[in-house]
Amino acid sequence: MSKIRLTKEFRFEMAHALWNYDGLCKNIHGHSYILQVTVIGTPITDVDNVKLGMVMDFGDLKEIVNREIVQKLDHAIVLSNRVPEAQLRQLEQMTERYFILDYQPTCENMLIDFAQRLQHNLPPYVELFSLKLNETANSFAEWYADDNR
Template identity: 70%
Template sequence: MAKIRLTKEFHFEMAHALWNYDGLCKNIHGHSYILYVTVIGEPIEDVSNPKLGMVMDFGDLKKIVSEEIVDQLDHALVLSKAVPNVESLNIPEMFERFFITEYQPTCENMIADFADRIKGRLPEHVQLHSLKLHETATSFAEWYASDNE
């Protein structure tokens, strides 16, 4: 059977700041992120399976990515744990969705984190092929499984 790639597109709004950065992005600012998630596998051939002919149900992929990434980060503020006194910034009246990461929340580090989150949730017969994360209309990072074996 042929290997097939499926891609689903996701959108979320997120703010971040880059600790100790030497440019404007050291200030809290937001982006309209677009995340493309591509998985690869062979369509199911078991005629008794309700997912017959599918590599993976798009709805199942949406559920995984929504739970792991979009629902958590949409309209959130994300900062690195390296920011001094970062815990004191969590003012509930302003930052109900506030995340402190182990890493600098760059597009590059976020996409690597997203790959780890998604890979652990995919069905056994489906692999994560690639991710593409647009931070702006003209700037994006890409992650490929083949580069990370």
């Protein structure tokens, strides 16, 4: 049977700053991110399965990506653990949603993180094929499973 790729798109708003960077992105700023998640698998052929003909239910993919990525990062500030967290906490109500990561929160590094989160949560009969993360309307990074084997 043929392998089929499914793609679902997600949108979220997130702020970040790049620690020790030599350009404008060293300042806290936000983006309207667009994340495309593509999985690959074989459509279910078991006539007794309620998901007959599906590689994966789009609703199940949506639930996983929302739980693992979107709900956590939407309207949050994301910073490297090299940023003094005490200074961030002084902003009080403006930093109710923040994440301190063990990496520089670039588009590239976030894709590596997202791939790991999703690979551990997908059903065993479906594989993560690729991720594409638009940081702006004309700038994006991509992750492909084949490039990382």
